[in-house]
Amino acid sequence: MNANMTDPTTHPPVLDAKGVAKRFGAVVALRDASLQVARGQIVALMGANGAGKSTFVKILTGALKADAGHVRIKGRDSTVGSPAAARRWGLVPVYQEPSLIPDLDVADNLRLGDTPVDPFRHWVSELGISGLRLDELIGRLPLATLRILDLARSLAAEPDVLMLDEMTAALPTDLVDRVMTVVRAQADAGRSIIYISHRFTEIARICDRATILRDGATVGDVAIEPGIEERIVEMMLGSEVARASGRATERRTAQANAQTPRLRVSGLKAGSRLSDVSLDLHKGEVLGVVALEGQGQDELFDVLGGQRRPLAGRLEVDGHPTSFAHPSDAIAAGLTLVPGDRAHALLMPRSVRENIALPLIARFGKWGAIPMRDEAARVTAAIERLQIDTRAQGEVRRLSGGNQQKVTIARWIAKGVQTLLLFDPTRGIDIRTKRQIYALVRDLADQGAAVLFYTSELAEIRLACDRAVVIFNGRVVDVIDAADADEPTLMRAAYGLTEARAVPA
Secondary structure, three states: OOOOOOOOOOOOOEEEEEEEEEOOOEEEEEEEEEEEEOOOEEEEEEEOOOOHHHHHHHOOOOOOOOOOOEEOOOOOEEEEOOHHHHHHHEEEEEEOOOOOOOEEEHHHHHHHHOHHHHHHHHHHHHOOOOOOOOOOEHHHHHHHHHHHHHHHHHOOOOOEEEEEEEOOOOOOOHHHHHHHHHHHHHOOOOOEEEEEOOOOHHHHHOOOEEEEEOOOOOEEEEEEEOOOHHHHHHHHHHHHHHHOOOOOOOOOOOOOOOOOEEEEEEEEEOOOOOEEEEEEOOOOOOOEEEEOOOHHHHOOOOOOOOOOOOOOEEEEEOOEEEOOOHHHHHOOOOOOOOOOOOOOOOOOOOOOHHHHHHHHHHHHHOOOOOHHHHHHHHHHHHHHHHOOOOOOOHHHHHHOOHHHHHHHHHHHHHHHHOEEEEOOOOOOOOHHHHHHHHHHHHHHHHOOOEEEEEEOOOOOOHHHOOOOEEOOEEEEEEEHHHHOOOHHHHHHHOOOOOOOOOOOO
């Protein structure tokens, strides 16, 4: 526990929520959630995907109305009926997905939220983003930058309680360090923080306590101390599930065909950041991609997914030169992209089955009857394979973030996978779902698929990949076997502190 932590037994909590419940039709999102935060505390709100964390935060910040329970803020009973009312009470959130309007520039977004420009600029700089122009269109900025802008906008409001929902999930390690430093300094200055994260290293680094939700109810509240991780996992998942999911995923070495890779990238250049990337991805292989923010990984996946045309370089699929003018060209060549922002990949108002079936409908062409029985069988098989929660299948937006991510992958499982491009697929995902995705990726590779796997969590390279390419300043600076890919080695390469090695592809 941090030495400067405020003792909640001697200081009244700034925020005290008890017995909060919320239902969406037949789906019970919360049934008995409680949370206390004292001044100067950082409290981790933890739980598996679907436990109700994001719903709880949205109720506390006025985006949703609770069905039951009560909330006290600064010792007074509070009915927070809107986000504006929450801000007046001093509760300011940074939600899991950016809350900026993509068709407006930065300045217009600030005006809409009555955000003062000078404090905003100060926090953007403190959080590690330089050279930001206020006339830049939000829709053209990378996801990591949007998360930083959201946080800077919230800090500029000088909140009493700052609520961070998976704030670092889309950030590379260098920006994570900036966020950690700023958040801890805010607590030391007397502000209170609710911190939602699935990364135990972050929880241990800055949090004072953890409140754990399971199945919509608070099941524990513990001080952060050495060795607490296993107890938290058990509370999050239940003792039986925790013991079962604690077994490490077996990683098998891919049997690569060195003569004819599934995908070969040579001298690829795109945008202003991807300058010269070459790599080989073989059938039956999971190839990790490691890079800090802005090193060209976004452009690499955009080119391979057909969303951006390269400025130079060569692509080969199964030994044949190719180029993509549209995402449909990449899909036709067997390359399917699962983007980092699942909100852009899904039809949120539509059902689980409709979202998964979308590529199947396109596959059957423009004319003639769609074989509904075949479609239904493929969709059902994909749902079962990924263990997707379909209780809220009337609308995908009602699912937890983890189940939404499973849907984005399931649509390509249903269609059939040759080459899967996964961009940070476990961002904001709980431990159990992460391990399900690792197992699925290994299973796909064992069946002959090729998988390119960018991750912002370095520990995932050993858990899911066979090899990793490290990109720095738009170039591949190292290629590392997963057995040798410990975090210090990857970080050194990612910061450009090692010379590129001539490692056989």
